[in-house]
Amino acid sequence: MTSTINGATDKLQSEYRLKRRVQFAETDLAGFVHFTRFFRYMEEAEHALWREAGLSIVPPRAEIGFPRLATSFEYFRPLKFEDEFEVCIRIAEITDKTMRYQCVLTKDGEKVAAGSLTMACVRKVADEPIRMISFPPDIRDRFEVANG
Amino acid sequence: MTSTINGATDKLQSEYRLKRRVQFAETDLAGFVHFTRFFRYMEEAEHALWREAGLSIVPPRAEIGFPRLATSFEYFRPLKFEDEFEVCIRIAEITDKTMRYQCVLTKDGEKVAAGSLTMACVRKVADEPIRMISFPPDIRDRFEVANG
Amino acid sequence: MTSTINGATDKLQSEYRLKRRVQFAETDLAGFVHFTRFFRYMEEAEHALWREAGLSIVPPRAEIGFPRLATSFEYFRPLKFEDEFEVCIRIAEITDKTMRYQCVLTKDGEKVAAGSLTMACVRKVADEPIRMISFPPDIRDRFEVANG
Amino acid sequence: MTSTINGATDKLQSEYRLKRRVQFAETDLAGFVHFTRFFRYMEEAEHALWREAGLSIVPPRAEIGFPRLATSFEYFRPLKFEDEFEVCIRIAEITDKTMRYQCVLTKDGEKVAAGSLTMACVRKVADEPIRMISFPPDIRDRFEVANG
Numbered sequence: 001m002t003s004t005i006n007g008a009t010d011k012l013q014s015e016y017r018l019k020r021r022v023q024f025a026e027t028d029l030a031g032f033v034h035f036t037r038f039f040r041y042m043e044e045a046e047h048a049l050w051r052e053a054g055l056s057i058v059p060p061r062a063e064i065g066f067p068r069l070a071t072s073f074e075y076f077r078p079l080k081f082e083d084e085f086e087v088c089i090r091i092a093e094i095t096d097k098t099m100r101y102q103c104v105l106t107k108d109g110e111k112v113a114a115g116s117l118t119m120a121c122v123r124k125v126a127d128e129p130i131r132m133i134s135f136p137p138d139i140r141d142r143f144e145v146a147n148g
Numbered sequence: 149m150t151s152t153i154n155g156a157t158d159k160l161q162s163e164y165r166l167k168r169r170v171q172f173a174e175t176d177l178a179g180f181v182h183f184t185r186f187f188r189y190m191e192e193a194e195h196a197l198w199r200e201a202g203l204s205i206v207p208p209r210a211e212i213g214f215p216r217l218a219t220s221f222e223y224f225r226p227l228k229f230e231d232e233f234e235v236c237i238r239i240a241e242i243t244d245k246t247m248r249y250q251c252v253l254t255k256d257g258e259k260v261a262a263g264s265l266t267m268a269c270v271r272k273v274a275d276e277p278i279r280m281i282s283f284p285p286d287i288r289d290r291f292e293v294a295n296g
Numbered sequence: 297m298t299s300t301i302n303g304a305t306d307k308l309q310s311e312y313r314l315k316r317r318v319q320f321a322e323t324d325l326a327g328f329v330h331f332t333r334f335f336r337y338m339e340e341a342e343h344a345l346w347r348e349a350g351l352s353i354v355p356p357r358a359e360i361g362f363p364r365l366a367t368s369f370e371y372f373r374p375l376k377f378e379d380e381f382e383v384c385i386r387i388a389e390i391t392d393k394t395m396r397y398q399c400v401l402t403k404d405g406e407k408v409a410a411g412s413l414t415m416a417c418v419r420k421v422a423d424e425p426i427r428m429i430s431f432p433p434d435i436r437d438r439f440e441v442a443n444g
Numbered sequence: 445m446t447s448t449i450n451g452a453t454d455k456l457q458s459e460y461r462l463k464r465r466v467q468f469a470e471t472d473l474a475g476f477v478h479f480t481r482f483f484r485y486m487e488e489a490e491h492a493l494w495r496e497a498g499l500s501i502v503p504p505r506a507e508i509g510f511p512r513l514a515t516s517f518e519y520f521r522p523l524k525f526e527d528e529f530e531v532c533i534r535i536a537e538i539t540d541k542t543m544r545y546q547c548v549l550t551k552d553g554e555k556v557a558a559g560s561l562t563m564a565c566v567r568k569v570a571d572e573p574i575r576m577i578s579f580p581p582d583i584r585d586r587f588e589v590a591n592g
Contacts, residue, residue: 023484023487023488023491024324024325024330024487024491024501024502025324025330025332025484025487027324027325028320028321028323028324028325029206029320029323029324029325029326029327029328029377030206030213030215030325031325032215032325034320034321035187035215035216035219036184036187036188036191036321039183039184039187040184040467040469043184043467043468043469044467044468047467047468047526051526056525056526057468058177058178058468058525058526065178067178067180067183067223067226068183068223069222069223070220070221070222070223071183071220071221072218072219072220072221073218073219073220074217074218075215075216075217075218078215078278081325081500081502082491082495082500082502130226171336171339171340171343172339172343172353172354172472172473172478173336173339173472173478173480175472175473176468176469176471176472176473177468177471177472177473177474177475177476177525178473179473180473182468182469184469188319188321191319191320191321192319195319195320195378199378204377204378205320206320206377206378229352229354229473230343230347230352230354325502326502326509326511328511331483331511331512331515332480332483332484332487335479335480335483336480339480354473354474361474363474363476363479363519363522364479364519365518365519366516366517366518366519367479367516367517368514368515368516368517369514369515369516370513370514371511371512371513371514374511374574426522
């Protein structure tokens with residue numbers, strides 16, 4: 001699907017596939033990637049999706065941020081040092097103030113792990129409590145929910 | 149509840165409360181603890197629970213391990229540099245081959261985040277596929293499900 | 297040695313000894329603590345030293361910071377999961393705008409590693425380049441060089 | 445320079461240039477990359493250099509390893525979230541049992557940081573103390589000291 005920005009037709013972003021290799025410092029003494037690292041892989045893919053949409057998850061308007069509300073992972077297979085794998089992140093839901101991603105890691109076509117991440121758009125102003133706000137239109141209008 | 153080991157009466161372990169302070173390297177540019185760190189706090193509490201049971205999560209019998217099947221966190225409040233907080237981990241379920249924990253982080257009595265972690269007991273022998281096995285009795289008999 | 301603040305006599309800080317246990321996520325597939333973790337141990341001890349001086353390395357005056365100029369470690373013995381060790385950090389030099397620490401990690405009285413860390417006091421104001429400044433007196437007057 | 449392996453002519457490796465982007469979780473509350481991360485960037489480049497030489501730093505012969513003897517970094521400029529930078533690692537010295545690298549990080553042609561890393565070749569056999577050994581010829585013969 002497409003939207004029109006400044007007279008141009010731009011593709012809305014709903015999915016990103018990140019290629020990645022396991023680094024040594026991501027392993028633990030059991031010989032595999034530590035389970036907490038998968039959340040970093042998912043976040044790297046999220047930020048690449050935003051760059052693909054022409055945005056940064058750390059917008060120049062410093063008063064807006066995207067803290068995490070909830071996240072999870074299920075693990076099916078271990079990853080080892082120097083394994084090459086793919087992180088596919090997709091937008092599963094967009095509401096007025098939140099976005100939910102689903103994420104699948106695969107290696108050689110086999111499912112390694114599946115995760116989810118829900119974040120909110122918030123307004124942070126010094127000396128005021130953080131509060132959830134609607135996504136600004138120039139962010140909201142760059143994304144759509146993935147099919148399937 | 150108690151069990152008898154070598155004629156002695158030992159308390160079964162079901163819960164552990166870990167006091168912790170936020171370290172600088174655990175924060176990110178948003179000024180708070182990065183969301184992936186909460187999983188490490190939960191794991192630190194898990195391993196402290198095992199030590200309290202007289203065990204190590206890395207047993208001398210190297211052929212046994214405890215990989216993670218699933219984990220999740222919900223976030224309610226941010227943590228900042230040098231905040232002092234408490235990680236309470238409790239055993240929610242024990243099956244023949246798996247254990248599930250629930251975890252709550254609090255700061256000054258307020259709930260910061262709530263997580264869960266399910267792990268399995270596996271047998272790792274060189275050149276054989278990893279497979280789930282029953283917890284050995286000397287591990288299983290040290291733990292019980294927490295009340296409430 | 298002592299200084300007088302608000303009519304009270306307070307000990308100047310020059311050294312801190314931090315007790316620490318190796319956490320699982322700090323190990324790598326070689327079975328020992330990853331070499332980069334030692335810098336985090338040193339930094340944890342530095343911040344504990346500052347707290348002991350009644351200060352935070354992240355002062356409420358957000359325009360001051362303490363970036364690192366140089367750091368190093370030499371490794372003598374590996375650390376393993378659940379090892380208990382001590383991090384001793386000492387102030388080796390204080391100049392008008394910089395402070396240099398030396399750090400020794402020991403386990404059971406044996407030297408594990410030795411490091412150094414030099415940092416500067418800087419002024420960060422939005423839209424201005426970061427520049428080194430003299431330590432404010434209320435920080436400078438809390439520390440002294442360690443003996444020996 | 446070249447060597448002959450199995451009748452083929454292969455280029456000896458002495459240097460590797462790794463392109464990298466700063467990830468969110470690599471920053472700290474000061475808004476820049478945490479100083480300990482630079483050591484991980486250097487190690488990522490080291491392992492890429494070894495892959496370029498047709499080798500893995502974790503050889504199939506599990507009894508050989510390459511622990512670190514010493515490492516250091518000097519910092520000249522900060523790195524920020526999403527900065528693109530280059531890590532250039534070069535072999536500065538090879539002895540019978542050790543290898544020393546030098547490493548420079550640059551962004552847009554400007555020097556960000558400079559590091560060094562010395563590692564040793566060791567033999568690890570269960571229940572024996574780790575001891576330094578000569579590099580096996582099939583490893584030693586893949587590398588040479590960089591010019592300049």
